[in-house]
C-alpha cells in the first residue's frame with residue numbers, strides 16, 4: 001500500500017470505530033472511557049518525554065513540569081485511597097502486579113492466588129498449567145513464582161475462608177494475592193490475611209477491576225483490611241487512561257520504587273501520568289456518586305436479566321456488589337450456542353460484551369475458546385449517563401437477541417436509536433466534546 005493510502009486506511013478505520021461506538025452498548029467489564037480533560041492530557045507533549053527516576057531525582061533533563069504533575073498525581077492517589085505510599089509509574093495493571101511480585105518475593109517462592117477459571121487474571125498464573133501445557137501466566141513465566149490456589153466456593157462465588165485457610169497453613173506461601181477479573185463480591189482479605197501473617201506471608205491485592213469502586217468508598221478497603229500493597233489498572237472502574245499504579249504501606253515504599261525503576265519501567269508514559277492525575281481529580285469530585293451508580297446499575301441489570309430468563313449467577317446475594325455480572329448461558333434449551341457464539345451475535349446487534357469461563361466450565365469439558373458464560377460490566381454505560389431504568393432497556397435488547405433470537409441487524413438499529421440520548425461523558429469536568437467524538441488534528 002502507498003504510504004498515504006496506509007495513513008488514510010488507518011484513519012478511516014479509527015473513525016469507523018468511533019462511529020460504531022457512538023451506536024453501541026459498551027458492556028465490557030474491563031473497559032471504560034476517559035473524560036475530555038483526560039483525552040487532552042493523553043495527546044500532550046508529555047507523551048514524547050522521558051523522566052526516569054523519582055520526581056526531583058530524575059536522571060533526565062526537561063522534567064520540571066512533569067515533576068510537578070507527577071507529584072500532584074501521587075498526592076491525589078494517596079488521598080483518594082488513603083494510602084501511605086503511591087507510585088504512579090507502572091505502565092499497566094500487569095506491570096503493577098510484576099512490581100509487587102518483584103518487591104515482595106523472589107523467584108522460586110510460592111504465591112497463592114485465585115484460580116483462573118474462577119476469575120483469576122492471567123498475570124496471577126503459573127508458568128505451566130497442571131496438565132503441562134504452556135500458559136505463560138505472568139507470575140510463573142516472568143517472575144518464576146510457584147502458584148498455588150485459594151479454594152473457591154462455587155455457590156458463594158467467593159473464596160472459601162475455612163478451606164483456603166487450611167491451604168495457606170499447608171502451603172505456607174510467601175505472598176497472598178487477592179483480587180480477580182471476575183470480581184463480584186469482596187474478598188476476605190482481613191480473615192485470610194491474618195492466616196497469611198501466621199505463616200509469614202505478605203498480602204497483595206489486585207484492584208484492577210474495582211479500583212474506582214474502592215476509591216468511591218464501596219466494595220471493600222484492602223489497605224484497612226491489612227493489604228501490604230494494592231496494584232491496579234487505572235482504566236476499568238477507575239476511569240483514567242490505560243496505565244497502572246501501586247499503593248503500599250510506607251515501609252514498603254522504597255522496595256516498590258526500586259522494583260518500578262530501574263526494575264520494570266524506563267519510560268513510564270508521562271502523558272498517561274498527567275491523564276491519571278486529571279482522572280483522579282475528577283474522581284475526587286464525582287467518584288462517590290459515579291461508583292454508587294455503577295453498583296446500582298449492575299444490580300438492576302442483574303435483576304432485569306434474571307427476570308427475563310437469564311441464569312445470572314449470585315441471585316441469592318443480589319447478583320453482585322461490583323460493576324460486574326456473570327451469566328451462565330448453558331442452561332437455555334434452544335440456545336444459539338455458547339459464550340463465543342453469543343458474544344458474536346450480540347456484537348452484530350451493537351452490544352459489546354465478552355465470553356467468560358464459568359468456575360465449573362473446565363470440569364464440564366468447556367474451555368476459554370467457547371465457554372459457558374458471558375461477563376457484563378456497567379462502568380461505561382453508567383459513565384454515559386444511564387441509570388436503573390435504562391438497565392431494563394439494555395436487558396430487553398439482550399433478551400431479544402439471545403432468547404427470542406430476533407435478527408441482530410434489526411436490533412442494532414434500535415440500539416443506535418436508544419444510544420442517541422447518551423453521547424456525553426458524565427461524572428467529569430464540563431466539556432463540549434462528545435464521548436466518542438473523533439478529534440482531527442492533521
Ligand SMILES: *Cc1c(COP(=O)(O)O)cnc(C)c1O
Pocket residue numbers: 030092093094095097120121123179180181206208209232233234243244
Ligand atoms: C485487567 C486486569 C489486569 C491487567 O491490567 P492491564 O492494565 O491490562 O495490564 C490485572 N489484573 C486483573 C485482575 C485484571 O482484571
